[in-house]
Amino acid sequence: QVQLVQSGAEVKKPGASVKVSCKASGYTFTSYGISWVRQAPGQGLEWMGWISAYNGNTNYAQKLQGRVTMTTDTSTSTAYMELRSLRSDDTAVYYCARQLWFGEFFWFDPWGQGTLVTVSS
């Protein structure tokens, strides 16, 4: 079955970087994109950006431009999200999700199990 398995929880200090992985299985990795979504404690879902696993094209949320980089390794069917210059308000659960589409419309299914990133001094 289609599955996305993410790396484990991280604790980082302010100013540091974090890199979260998302290993896909059960489908042809390069046929779909991957979106990253985060959720701060007690808050809603925030879309962070997406990467095409076919050609590596990316698009990021405006508020994260310059701090986030999304990449893929097609040899291992793994997507990565790196966030730099971490602040306390980056504390959140980070999800990856396979991006499905019809025409110009995109949605997300399935999702990874989530990775808790805690930023604390």
Next chain:
Amino acid sequence: SYVLTQPPSVSVAPGKTARITCGGNNIGSKSVHWYQQKPGQAPVLVIYYDSDRPSGIPERFSGSNSGNTATLTISRVEAGDEADYYCQVWDSSSDRGVFGGGTKLTVL
């Protein structure tokens, strides 16, 4: 950027019908998708492309989209439907995803 507005909470008695709205400017021209998230779990897609159900999602879940409002309808609500529900669209003008703020469904 495109904004989606959801009511923070909706309450419904078991066996009744719950309706969760998602408002946006001319949202009827977009495709709306809905996710269910239970505490401590990842979101799960329950409706895509306005009204289609993924396999494994009960027929009690349905969706509609017209004008400035999309609606997720849950018929014959069960205790297990208690969760947060999020609507989502793709803003093709910016090539970015957009989520509503989420609605907490409480089963009385």
